[in-house]
Amino acid sequence: MNKPTLANLYRLATRQGSTLPDVDTLVAVAHGERPADAERIVAEIAQSALQSDLLHFTRALEPASDVLGAEIAATFGTRRAHARGYAAPARVAAGRWHNVRRVGFGLAAALIAAVAMWSQHKPAPALLANAAPASDRIFAAFDGHTAAKQQTDEIFNGAFRGDVIFRAD
Amino acid sequence: MVLDPVLQNRLQQLLADYGAKVRALIEGHGLGQYGIDPADIEQEVRIRLWKALERDRSAAFHTSYIQRVVLSTVIDAIRAARSRPVEPLPEGEGEGSEAMLATAAGPERTAGGTQDFDRVAACLAELPQRRREAVALYLQGFSLREIGELGGTSEEAARKLLDRGLQTLRARLALMGLGELYE
Numbered sequence: 152m153n154k155p156t157l158a159n160l161y162r163l164a165t166r167q168g169s170t171l172p173d174v175d176t177l178v179a180v181a182h183g184e185r186p187a188d189a190e191r192i193v194a195e196i197a198q199s200a201l202q203s204d205l206l207h208f209t210r211a212l213e214p215a216s217d218v219l220g221a222e223i224a225a226t227f228g229t230r231r232a233h234a235r236g237y238a239a240p241a242r243v244a245a246g247r248w249h250n251v252r253r254v255g256f257g258l259a260a261a262l263i264a265a266v267a268m269w270s271q272h273k274p275a276p277a278l279l280a281n282a283a284p285a286s287d288r289i290f291a292a293f294d295g296h297t298a299a300k301q302q303t304d305e306i307f308n309g310a311f312r313g314d315v316i317f318r319a320d
Numbered sequence: 321m322v323l324d325p326v327l328q329n330r331l332q333q334l335l336a337d338y339g340a341k342v343r344a345l346i347e348g349h350g351l352g353q354y355g356i357d358p359a360d361i362e363q364e365v366r367i368r369l370w371k372a373l374e375r376d377r378s379a380a381f382h383t384s385y386i387q388r389v390v391l392s393t394v395i396d397a398i399r400a401a402r403s404r405p406v407e408p409l410p411e412g413e414g415e416g417s418e419a420m421l422a423t424a425a426g427p428e429r430t431a432g433g434t435q436d437f438d439r440v441a442a443c444l445a446e447l448p449q450r451r452r453e454a455v456a457l458y459l460q461g462f463s464l465r466e467i468g469e470l471g472g473t474s475e476e477a478a479r480k481l482l483d484r485g486l487q488t489l490r491a492r493l494a495l496m497g498l499g500e501l502y503e
Contacts (some may be wrong), residue, residue: 183469207417216387
């Protein structure tokens with residue numbers, strides 16, 4: 152293999168004295184992004200064994216970092232799920248109380264609606280006043296002229312006949 | 321912020337497993353050559369991620385966030401290794417010590433290695449910019465797909481750039497008497 156000889160020489164020659172890369176830039180490049188000054192950055196990488204090695208390393212790090220991030224998220228997610236499990240009874244009780252209140256509010260609303268409907272169908276006061284003399288027989292009986300004339304009291308009527316027991320004849 | 325013991329154990333286990341993978345990857349990619357200790361990195365990554373978890377439990381640990389934590393740990397360690405003073409050699413070792421330093425410097429420090437590289441660099445410099453970049457990335461170990469991504473082109477376009485670049489480089493190296501690099 153002829154390439155490694157040239158590659159080894161090149162890498163050995165570019166190993167020393169290279170500048171240290173910016174962390175964010177190198178991670179971005181490792182993820183396939185192209186920064187604004189990509190040409191300068193790529194030129195530096197090409198001329199630096201250190202930067203090249205760090206880029207190789209960062210890329211190789213990706214799968215393990217991905218797994219770690221997912222496992223940490225899962226660990227915290229599991230814990231949150233446990234917390235939800237313990238909190239569930241309290242939430243059920245609260246839900247029951249909430250249902251009771253809901254039924255109460257419903258009944259109250261139905262009652263108010265019924266009263267409102269009854270109020271709408273009830274005759275207005277003016278109509279009531281006009282209709283009363285004709286329909287209300289209670290107060291009609293107190294009509295002095297008609298009642299006295301039509302239905303005289305039999306007791307005090309002039310045709311009253313005294314007690315026959317005390318009659319002389 | 322206090323985590324319940326079951327959760328704490330689970331997270332510590334996850335971080336321990338991940339730390340072991342990070343360590344294996346550091347060793348596998350030869351990052352130890354830059355003066356860092358994989359075991360130290362593993363420990364530091366676990367500490368940083370744990371602190372991040374304690375700071376914000378609801379934080380979504382995206383892949384890129386975890387990668388940034390690891391990468392910043394590695395880069396900090398390399399920076400620290402670079403600024404670390406070279407340990408003084410024991411007295412009285414004279415020429416032997418110099419020979420040891422010369423060996424430790426590697427072939428790129430040797431006269432022959434430097435000379436060869438200078439000639440290779442001269443050949444590379446004569447290539448058109450896009451071909452030169454494709455060849456350089458290839459020599460750094462990137463695949464055709466990666467070269468295409470980095471260059472903002474397709475894999476097929478990257479292959480053409482690389483083929484033409486390598487062909488030209490090989491011819492020029494042969495003219496300079498460095499054809500053995502390809503043999």
